[in-house]
Amino acid sequence: xxxYLMSPFLAFRTFYQTSLDTQYLFMLIYSIILCFLLIxxxxxxxxxxxxxxxxKCGTILxxxxxxxxxxxxxxxLFVFGAAGLDYAVVLxxxxxxxxxxxxxxxxxxxxxxxxxxxxxxxxxxxxxxxYGALGGLFLQVSKISIPDYVFTAxxxxxxxxxxxxxxxxxxxxxxxxxxxxxxxxxxIALLIRLVISPFIAYIITLxxxxxxxxxxxxxxxxxxxxxxxxxxYSLQFNTEPDLVxxxxxxxxxxxxxxxxVWLWILL
Numbered sequence: 001x002x003x004y005l006m007s008p009f010l011a012f013r014t015f016y017q018t019s020l021d022t023q024y025l026f027m028l029i030y031s032i033i034l035c036f037l038l039i040x041x042x043x044x045x046x047x048x049x050x051x052x053x054x055x056k057c058g059t060i061l062x063x064x065x066x067x068x069x070x071x072x073x074x075x076x077l078f079v080f081g082a083a084g085l086d087y088a089v090v091l092x093x094x095x096x097x098x099x100x101x102x103x104x105x106x107x108x109x110x111x112x113x114x115x116x117x118x119x120x121x122x123x124x125x126x127x128x129x130x131y132g133a134l135g136g137l138f139l140q141v142s143k144i145s146i147p148d149y150v151f152t153a154x155x156x157x158x159x160x161x162x163x164x165x166x167x168x169x170x171x172x173x174x175x176x177x178x179x180x181x182x183x184x185x186x187x188i189a190l191l192i193r194l195v196i197s198p199f200i201a202y203i204i205t206l207x208x209x210x211x212x213x214x215x216x217x218x219x220x221x222x223x224x225x226x227x228x229x230x231x232x233y234s235l236q237f238n239t240e241p242d243l244v245x246x247x248x249x250x251x252x253x254x255x256x257x258x259x260x261v262w263l264w265i266l267l
Contacts, residue, residue: 002168003232006161008132011096013158015136016146018093026208027087030201030218031094035102037200038064038192045188055185057110058240061233062189062247065099066197066224068092070162071252075224079263080217087217099229100129107230111237123237162228169231172245181246189226189247194258198223216266223262225251 046056076088108123201222234244
C-alpha cells in the first residue's frame, strides 16, 4: 500500500507543486554526479570486501540516498531560512526521482528475485511512483491546474505516506535483534552516508558556478541520514532489509552528532 498507492500520490504532489526552472540545472547535475560517485564508491568497497551482489545493492540503498525530505527540509529552513527551504525542496524533488529510478533499479537487481538487468529495469518500469512523478511534472510544466476537490484527495493520501513508511520501518526494526544487525556493513554505509558524502559534495560544488548559500546547502544535504523509503524498496525486493533498515535508524541517530559538526564547519 505504501509503495504502490501512497508513494505515487506523494511523488505527484511533490513534482506538481515545485516550480522548476533553468537556474536549478546545476542542482540536477550535482544530484546525479553525487549519486553515481557514491554508487561507484560502494561498488569499489564491496569488491574489496568481497560483498555479494545483494550486499552491494543493499549498501547502495543505505549509502547513496539521503533523507532530504521530512528530515532535510526542516534543517534547511532552520539554518538558511526561506531561501534555503526553496533550494532544499528542489533537492528533495531531485532525490525523490533518483530514488524512484536508480534506487528502485538496485533494489530490484539485488533482490532474491533479481534475474538480470532486463528484469530489474522491468521492475522499475512497473513502479507507479515514477508515473506519479512524471504526471505531476507534466501538469506543472504545462501549467495545467487540477480542481481543488481532486487535490484535496491527493493531499489526504500523500500526507499519509511518510507516517506509514515510519510505521513500516518500525515494524521491520522490531524484528531485528542485535545479533542480526551486520554492524561492519552498517558502519561502512554510515561512514559513506554521514562523512564521505559531504566531502564529495564539497568537491562537486567547487566545480559548479553556484552561490555560497546553495553550495553550503548542498554539502549539508549530502550529510543527511539514510532515506526511509529505501527500507520499503529493500523489503519489497528482499534486498538486505536488515542492513538497510538498521542503517536508516542508526544513521538518523548518529546524524544528531555529525550534522552539528558539519554546521560548525560550514558556518
